[in-house]
Amino acid sequence: MEVAGRGFARVSAVCLHHGPYTATITPAGGGYLDLATVYRNMVKELAALAEADVLQVMVKGTDWMPGSLLVDGALQAVGLTRGRLPARLYCPMIVAETGAKLSKSLIRSGEAALPAGAEPWMLDTRKWPGTVGEFADRLLNLAGLLLSHPRHFFRSYSAAELSRLMSLPAGSPAT
Structure with a gap:
């Protein structure tokens, strides 16, 4: 450019x-x-990098992997070297029963209904039916499972499967 x-x-x-x-x-x-998404992500990442003494890690869904190449190019175009680019963690995608990405923005705007298997707490964690401590324990249990093997992490999960995994008590096996 x-x-x-x-x-x-x-x-x-x-x-x-x-x-x-x-x-x-x-x-x-x-x-x-149309650079809206790429530009928005570039600005967010550039702003985060302004704090030089802080290790910034960008957490994104796996659907954003190709777009990150464009953001990296834009960040380099404004003068960042490859060594200054932010670290990124790509997380599994949550999909509806049709395989489409669970879109919080479409559901919140009323353009789409909450798909089968999805729970209201998936869009707003304040709607978790239990305590905050229980939610944190279940989320840590889920993170442990996902990080236990690459086959768990580098895939997509249906909203129904995520709901099932989050319903397991902390420490229980999730075969």
Whole structure:
């Protein structure tokens, strides 16, 4: 990406189907470039890195792995070296019974219903039916299970399976 003051930005890329192309974006128009999510994540990560004495770890769903490459490129474009890029932890995705990502924003906005197997506490932890201590114990138990073997961590979980795993008392085996 080439930026010339506030006048324009020129973005060059390669489409796998159509080959190389360049789009020039100006305040008056010139092209459409949807960078909302990439830009938002770049700004969040750059702001987090402002605290030099703090190890920042970005926690993201596995669906964001490809997008992180774009964020890394943007962070390098503003002057960060690879050694200064934030550490990232990619967590398993929670999906509805259809396999679609459990979308908190769509459900909260009323554009989608809570899918079968999903519980209200999955969108708002204050709705956990037990105590805060019990929730913390169950969450730590779940984290221990997920981190016990890569086969548990590098996959997606249905909302119903997450609910089942969280219903197990702390310390119980979760086969």
